[in-house]
Amino acid sequence: MRNSAWRIALPLAALVVALGACGPGSSSSQQAAGGGEDGIKVGILHSLSGTMAISEVTVKDAELLAIEEINAAGGVLGKKLIPVVEDGASDWPTFAEKATKLIAQDKVATVFGGWTSASRKAMLPVFERRKALLWYPVQYEGLESSPYIFYTGATTNQQIVPGLEYLKEQGKKKLFLVGSDYVFPRTANKVIKAYAAANGMEVIGEEYTPLGHTEYSTLVNKVVQAKPDAVFNTLNGDSNVAFFKQLKSAGVTAEDMPTMSVSVAEEEVKGIGVDNIAGHLVAWNYYQTTDTPANTKFVQAFKAKYGADKVTSDPMEAGYNAVYLWAEAVKKAGTVEVEAVKKAAGGIALERPEGLVTIDGENQHMYKTARIGVVQPDGLIKEVWNSGEPIKPDPYLKGYPWAAGLASG
């Protein structure tokens, strides 16, 4: 009780440190005088802390790699790109706040960012109101097409629908749906149920758990009792680790009950433990093993920059692509001005690690090749099926009769 100064100083110090921990990237942009003369500022906005950091940090790394490569090749319009990194902290209002800051204060030319649909939905009104540009690098549930967002990940008809088609081909009739309780899994499951109803499949169970949930014994018990042919898994983040560990220890193997996951990539496999997930299925557009010249280069560059034990995954590749696609659109437009870049972007086609990627000028999604993979004992994913050619993005599933009515609901 003697040193009262300490008693005031310590909580203050703790608070300051705590705030510091929340926003480690708050001012990590290099000094760019005015932003216009020496370089072009671009925003990078991902969760670097909190429950989503596990996934989003790697996308940030891939985007920084792309910026570095573009700068090494002379930059864009003769100027270097200057990344301004912000932390969304796995908190959706923070994403909106930081997006506003990047646009209004840093005056960035574009923003690359987001992972969860909740964060995208939080940022969407900010970008639309301020007529700024967001590049969103993750597969999502579709049913959206903002004029100020480019979607470089898959929409439903490039990931979930091919996943279902593969299960149907394999003769899986009874599905059990497991997902985290937020917008992506709930919307994705609506699509899955509509598909199942039209294709002679049956959904015999549908369960949601809160984000960050770690207790799956009850859910596993329900799944085991229901005896589905396959589980369609839309869990996100750390929950996947608990789910697969507990599924494995309940004695469920990939042979008798495979799971099809849409949010588990190479990076997540490492954390889950290969033992627990080997043999299970995943649906994406890209794997580290995808055999293209651009991918060999990407994997090499990523490992050289971040360490030989690092893996590359679909969302990382989509983030990496986003920077290149934007840079290409800027070169074509001759300016970073948003409306001109948007106009120039339509039809741009680049050979990327996943193969040919073309921007659909109408809905601002990408033509992408769908790939189904099996998790291998070495932790990488082996492709077992692909769509043969890039699939035209169809976020509202207009081309699928069974999906009629989904867009309005």
Place this chain on the structure above:
Amino acid sequence: MEAFLNQLPIGLSIGAVLLLIALGLTFTFGQMGVINMAHGEFIMAGAYTAYLLQDWAGRQAVIVALPVAFVVAGLMGLALERAAIRHFYGRPLDTLLLTWGVSLVLQQLARDLFGAPNVQVQAPQWLQGGLGIMPYNRMFILALAVGSVVAVWAYMNRTGQGRRMQAVMQNRRLASTSGIDTGRVDMRTFFIGSGLAGIAGVALTLIGPVGPALGTYYIVDAFLVVVAGGLGQLRGAVIAAAGLGLLNSYAEFWTDASLAKVIVFAVIVAFLQFRPQGLFVVRSRALT
């Protein structure tokens, strides 16, 4: 019916997890009245201890890590108590703020040291498989929880140190005038409470993710158990953990995971209306 019966052992094993994570808090929160938000990060430290020991102990790391994690987390707790918390005794709100800050710092530290993605801790071969719906690793956790409770009970009631700890909790000034070095007792209490969190962390590597955010998933549940059980009450914590585990298990079985959380919280709030002090009450002149 089979599914219904299966929920019984599942409920008990959820209870065992709750008990393990809350046991340390019955010391630091229950005995000393310190609201330690960094308790979850001591759990995390235990889990990472098991991860690091894999290089040396391979698949048996989980077993080897139990005593090591106890000491590692215990020393972290001791350092926190000596460096900061002791200056705030009797000021629960400041302590809450302080330890919340410490918890964020430790999370970020883990992220810098081990990276943001989860790491893998391989379970020993002999813990794979199970009897019916009850996996061996769940039985292991159940046994560990029972063992920890017995050890804590014996320490508190059968050793001089434990009795002195109880004396300090019940009447600090009288204990002090009787010649007990209360500062030492505080240090010891904090060491053991934090060490128990380390043990819980090792156990959790068998069933959950091992990453920087690990602690945040369990901290609220841990406080729930201690509050519902009554502060500083070992048997209260045991009964509360088992009760909450079963409630959780059946509520989720009949509804779903999100609703089960709501039900559990609602039941606890209602329960605290009737028994604000929790299941068991002991009159104490603790630090608060």
